[in-house]
Amino acid sequence: MSNSAARPVDLRETPQPSVGTIDDARVTPMMQQYLGIKVQYPDCLLFYRMGDFYELFLDDAEIAAKALNIVLTKRGKHQGEDIAMCGVPVDRSDDYLHRLIALGHRVAVCEQIEDPAEARKRGGKSVVKRAVVRLVTPGTLTEDRLLEPSRANHLVALSRLAESDVFGVAAVDISTGSFTVAETPSGSLPALLARLAPSEIVLADALHADGVVADMVAESKAAVTPVAREFAEAGLAERRLRDWYGVETLDGFGRFSRVEIAAAATAVAYVTRTQVGARPQLQAPSRIEQSGAMEIDPATRANLELTRTLGGERAGSLIDAIDQTVTSAGGRLLAERLAAPLTDPAAIAERLDAVTWTLVDGATRTRLRALLKAAPDMARALSRLALDRGGPRDLAALRDGLSAARAVAGLLNSASNLPAELLAAAAAAQAVGQELVEGLAAALADDLPLQKRDGGFVRRGYDPRLEETRALRDETRSVIAALQGRYAEETGIRTLKVKHNSVLGFFIEVSQATGESWLKPPQNALFIHRQTMAGAMRFATVELSELDQRIAAAAGQAVALELAVFDRLAAAVLASAPAIRAAADGLAAIDVACSLGEIAASRSWVRPSVDTSLAFAIQGGRHPVVEAALRTRGKGFVANDCDLSGTPPRGQAKGGGRIAVVTGPNMAGKSTFLRQNAVIALLAQTGSFVPATSAHIGIVDRLFSRVGAADDLARGRSTFMVEMVETAAILNQAGPRALVILDEIGRGTATFDGLSIAWAAVEHLHEVNRSRGLFATHYHELTGLAKSLKRLQNLTMRVTEWQGDVVFLHEVLPGAADRSYGIQVAKLAGLPRAAIERARSVLAQLEATSRAAPVARLVNDLPLFAVTAPPAPVAGFAEPRADPLRDALDAINPDELTPKAALDALYALKRVRAGAV
Numbered sequence: 041m042s043n044s045a046a047r048p049v050d051l052r053e054t055p056q057p058s059v060g061t062i063d064d065a066r067v068t069p070m071m072q073q074y075l076g077i078k079v080q081y082p083d084c085l086l087f088y089r090m091g092d093f094y095e096l097f098l099d100d101a102e103i104a105a106k107a108l109n110i111v112l113t114k115r116g117k118h119q120g121e122d123i124a125m126c127g128v129p130v131d132r133s134d135d136y137l138h139r140l141i142a143l144g145h146r147v148a149v150c151e152q153i154e155d156p157a158e159a160r161k162r163g164g165k166s167v168v169k170r171a172v173v174r175l176v177t178p179g180t181l182t183e184d185r186l187l188e189p190s191r192a193n194h195l196v197a198l199s200r201l202a203e204s205d206v207f208g209v210a211a212v213d214i215s216t217g218s219f220t221v222a223e224t225p226s227g228s229l230p231a232l233l234a235r236l237a238p239s240e241i242v243l244a245d246a247l248h249a250d251g252v253v254a255d256m257v258a259e260s261k262a263a264v265t266p267v268a269r270e271f272a273e274a275g276l277a278e279r280r281l282r283d284w285y286g287v288e289t290l291d292g293f294g295r296f297s298r299v300e301i302a303a304a305a306t307a308v309a310y311v312t313r314t315q316v317g318a319r320p321q322l323q324a325p326s327r328i329e330q331s332g333a334m335e336i337d338p339a340t341r342a343n344l345e346l347t348r349t350l351g352g353e354r355a356g357s358l359i360d361a362i363d364q365t366v367t368s369a370g371g372r373l374l375a376e377r378l379a380a381p382l383t384d385p386a387a388i389a390e391r392l393d394a395v396t397w398t399l400v401d402g403a404t405r406t407r408l409r410a411l412l413k414a415a416p417d418m419a420r421a422l423s424r425l426a427l428d429r430g431g432p433r434d435l436a437a438l439r440d441g442l443s444a445a446r447a448v449a450g451l452l453n454s455a456s457n458l459p460a461e462l463l464a465a466a467a468a469a470q471a472v473g474q475e476l477v478e479g480l481a482a483a484l485a486d487d488l489p490l491q492k493r494d495g496g497f498v499r500r501g502y503d504p505r506l507e508e509t510r511a512l513r514d515e516t517r518s519v520i521a522a523l524q525g526r527y528a529e530e531t532g533i534r535t536l537k538v539k540h541n542s543v544l545g546f547f548i549e550v551s552q553a554t555g556e557s558w559l560k561p562p563q564n565a566l567f568i569h570r571q572t573m574a575g576a577m578r579f580a581t582v583e584l585s586e587l588d589q590r591i592a593a594a595a596g597q598a599v600a601l602e603l604a605v606f607d608r609l610a611a612a613v614l615a616s617a618p619a620i621r622a623a624a625d626g627l628a629a630i631d632v633a634c635s636l637g638e639i640a641a642s643r644s645w646v647r648p649s650v651d652t653s654l655a656f657a658i659q660g661g662r663h664p665v666v667e668a669a670l671r672t673r674g675k676g677f678v679a680n681d682c683d684l685s686g687t688p689p690r691g692q693a694k695g696g697g698r699i700a701v702v703t704g705p706n707m708a709g710k711s712t713f714l715r716q717n718a719v720i721a722l723l724a725q726t727g728s729f730v731p732a733t734s735a736h737i738g739i740v741d742r743l744f745s746r747v748g749a750a751d752d753l754a755r756g757r758s759t760f761m762v763e764m765v766e767t768a769a770i771l772n773q774a775g776p777r778a779l780v781i782l783d784e785i786g787r788g789t790a791t792f793d794g795l796s797i798a799w800a801a802v803e804h805l806h807e808v809n810r811s812r813g814l815f816a817t818h819y820h821e822l823t824g825l826a827k828s829l830k831r832l833q834n835l836t837m838r839v840t841e842w843q844g845d846v847v848f849l850h851e852v853l854p855g856a857a858d859r860s861y862g863i864q865v866a867k868l869a870g871l872p873r874a875a876i877e878r879a880r881s882v883l884a885q886l887e888a889t890s891r892a893a894p895v896a897r898l899v900n901d902l903p904l905f906a907v908t909a910p911p912a913p914v915a916g917f918a919e920p921r922a923d924p925l926r927d928a929l930d931a932i933n934p935d936e937l938t939p940k941a942a943l944d945a946l947y948a949l950k951r952v953r954a955g956a957v
């Protein structure tokens with residue numbers, strides 16, 4: 041994070057410059073202006089517009105030159121020192137902005153707000169008026185080139201009322217206008233932040249100073265912007281929101297708590313500050329449904345690689361494997377749904393009905409997808425128009441988007457048995473009046489410039505006045521072209537050329553020799569000398585200047601008329617903004633349903649049955665990402681069943697468990713099996729079909745997935761500490777509806793410590809949390825727990841040996857692994873032969889020792905919970921009884937006992953036991 045991003049931002053609308061250097065007589069007028077502006081934006085890099093460049097000066101120049109790898113130069117002196125300077129061309133500034141923002145900088149864009157000619161009229165030394173028109177920060181982007189198409193760009197504001205553990209969270213995406221708020225206890229804040237995946241988090245600096253909050257915020261990986269306290273002030277919050285929406289009361293938006301209003305107001309204050317007067321069209325705030333969504337903490341999201349792989353790439357993530365949407369808005373909706381799977385079976389069924397419909401009617405699905413492909417990103421185009429940052433192509437995006445929406449709705453209307461979700465989406469898609477689309481289509485030309493100021497975007501013949509002006513401009517151009525011939529004829533100079541540049545306007549260029557003769561009579565009566573070049577001279581004539589002025593006036597007038605057309609069209613579009621947004625949302629929902637239908641069809645996924653039971657029965661389950669990766673290598677994926685319903689398998693009186701301990705060699709597929717089941721639950725509750733031959737899932741309210749962890753050095757935690765903190769979170773939070781995936785927990789420490797922790801964790805999950813769970817481990821001793829824990833089952837990965845090497849069959853079977861095959865796997869990995877041989881002999885010795893002191897048997901004989909601390913009671917569970925035998929055992933230190941004392945202690949223990957019974 042840059043220095044520029046770390047300081048609290050002062051949100052006062054007009055910060056006071058701290059003068060000093062600015063009035064210094066030795067400072068040039070331009071530098072005075074620069075310093076006067078810069079002092080108002082100390083936390084930003086200032087892009088100072090000079091002609092076709094944005095220039096950066098002094099410290100900003102040094103930071104930007106280093107960050108962008110561009111040349112640092114000098115321009116004059118300031119207080120005796122050289123002024124460092126660097127610049128980026130305006131037409132390529134988006135790329136540079138993108139890089140600076142990605143590095144955590146904020147940029148203040150300062151434009152020339154008057155024509156340089158106006159400044160010149162005020163006198164030679166006058167400086168062109170400039171003003172900051174916008175702050176560019178990671179959470180307030182609107183340009184397509186700066187945004188990821190399939191990802192919402194959330195700015196999240198946080199608030200906390202004094203002495204409370206409850207946070208207000210407001211999430212704004214100014215690129216689409218979405219605005220949601222929530223209230224959450226601190227324990228659930230990381231999960232909510234992970235779900236929103238913000239690009240930037242704004243919070244009062246006092247709140248950021250709280251180490252725990254700073255840690256949670258840092259974990260989200262967003263850019264963090266602390267703001268001065270008074271702008272996150274709860275007391276002013278309601279008024280700020282009322283002013284923003286121009287309403288007397290917020291009641292019309294629904295009921296919000298004080299802490300939600302405080303967060304929402306902070307978001308609005310920050311948006312106001314960054315947009316400098318431009319007003320994004322934010323929708324009325326709505327509440328984020330948390331109770332209706334599966335809670336998934338950040339570690340689980342990372343571990344299941346939902347939106348990014350552990351390496352940070354989208355390629356290889358779950359969303360990448362299932363995203364077949366054809367529009368950006370569809371991609372964003374799918375990501376949003378995957379981030380917050382539902383917990384209401386009826387709502388899930390509604391989504392599944394839509395997918396089923398697209399699956400059954402494959403021909404319509406294909407036609408819908410073809411139509412959707414032509415629909416540009418209407419929500420983002422609309423937001424740019426509202427901010428007066430839109431161009432002709434944004435109007436065209438609405439023209440094309442709305443006509444695609446009509447075509448899509450028409451196709452759906454002609455279909456039968458439409459499910460509720462598609463019915464509603466089709467209705468929304470056609471709610472915008474046809475006149476608007478026709479109006480846009482009639483006005484816009486086929487080829488459109490990027491910027492409206494370039495003109496040329498209004499269709500020929502659309503506006504009679506504009507046509508007249510264009511004709512005048514074009515005629516004058518041809519008159520000028522004819523002039524060249526006339527002058528050449530009259531002077532006999534065949535090489536004479538009429539040219540144009542922005543400084544001289546139209547001029548005649550002749551060779552040096554001819555030019556010299558034109559400086560004298562009689563030629564100098566007609567030709568007025570303007571410029572001498574190397575080998576050429578330039579002249580004007582009265583006639584040429586008049587024509588030049590006529591063209592400039594006509595061109596200026598044409599652009600003004602085009603801009604008036606633009607403004608009219610933009611106003612018409614904005615007047616229909618809510619309906620357009622609804623149409624865009626409708627198209628996104630249709631795109632998602634078709635995308636999931638496409639996957640289901642092409643990969644033979646099935647509709648899951650999701651209800652309120654505690655079932656978890658998957659047959660023929662597969663991991664979508666691993667399967668896809670194997671497919672590209674021409675290999676097949678071995679499908680596996682998983683039943684955590686806790687009921688005996690069909691036809692059997694006993695067996696079946698809610699927790700499975702999975703043992704098997706390295707590389708056998710344990711992690712894949714664990715994750716695929718978590719992913720199937722997640723997909724099912726997202727409203728997607730699943731990669732299995734059948735799936736029955738009782739709603740999962742919280743999903744936990746942990747792997748024996750990686751270091752978190754940035755936060756000063758060792759591997760083992762991270763693992764334990766995460767395991768603690770699960771054992772403290774998981775309930776009977778949770779699904780818990782633990783992969784080799786306890787491996788980060790000494791064998792016996794690790795085994796003991798793994799042992800205790802399984803017992804706790806079984807007895808106290810009572811969650812459904814999968815537990816992969818290399819501690820084969822844990823399989824003995826199945827004897828004492830009745831809802832525990834053992835699963836193992838089938839392997840076979842062939843010519844001394846291990847062969848993985850990737851098949852999951854009931855039972856326990858008999859050995860690890862670690863050395864065979866090491867051999868496959870290419871460890872030197874000598875090291876392998878040595879490892880074999882060490883293993884043989886270790887196994888012999890272990891047979892002499894049979895650890896496994898000892899552990900197997902441990903009575904359940906007798907040696908563990910009483911687990912924390914979870915609602916509905918009885919407090920474990922006091923245990924005098926354990927207390928007596930705790931009091932004995934065997935290292936200090938003589939043989940006689942040891943015998944006495946044993947008798948004493950027998951007495952305690954007799955008394956306790």
Ligand SMILES: Nc1ncnc2c1ncn2[C@@H]1O[C@H](COP(=O)(O)OP(=O)(O)OP(=O)(O)O)[C@@H](O)[C@H]1O
Pocket residue numbers: 666670676677678679704705706707708709710711712713850851
């Ligand atoms: N069901 C399967 N069908 C086919 N190949 C599979 C299957 N499961 C896993 N594999 C392959 O085996 C590799 C190893 O799988 P995985 O990482 O799940 O093993 P593991 O048992 O967890 O190993 P370790 O104990 O070393 O972490 C995968 O990358 C994949 O290529």
